[in-house]
Amino acid sequence: MNFTIVLLIIAACLAVVFIIQNVAAVTVGIFFWEISLSLALLIFFVLALGFVIGWFLHSFLAYRKIKQEVAEVQKNLLSGKK
Numbered sequence: 001m002n003f004t005i006v007l008l009i010i011a012a013c014l015a016v017v018f019i020i021q022n023v024a025a026v027t028v029g030i031f032f033w034e035i036s037l038s039l040a041l042l043i044f045f046v047l048a049l050g051f052v053i054g055w056f057l058h059s060f061l062a063y064r065k066i067k068q069e070v071a072e073v074q075k076n077l078l079s080g081k082k
Helices: 003-021 039-079
Strands: 025-030 033-038
Touching: 025 039, 033 039
Parallel strands: none
Antiparallel strands: 025 033
8 A cells, every 4th residue: 555545544534533522512702703613623724724824924925035036136137236
């Protein structure tokens, strides 16, 4: 069996165990909304939201860095420096 498949099977089994152990419903209140959902689902949504926010933040910072480098190269080209 491929090593990657074995790791995926182990991760899937751990995820199933996590879900089975965290099926209790919790109520989350934010501002004037109240949402009731399973704890495992709540943890998944929070992790996914954190991943998306981190991904966008990293992309934004990389964009700013590239934009700054391009501006510096353009400045050097206009001034005649190499």
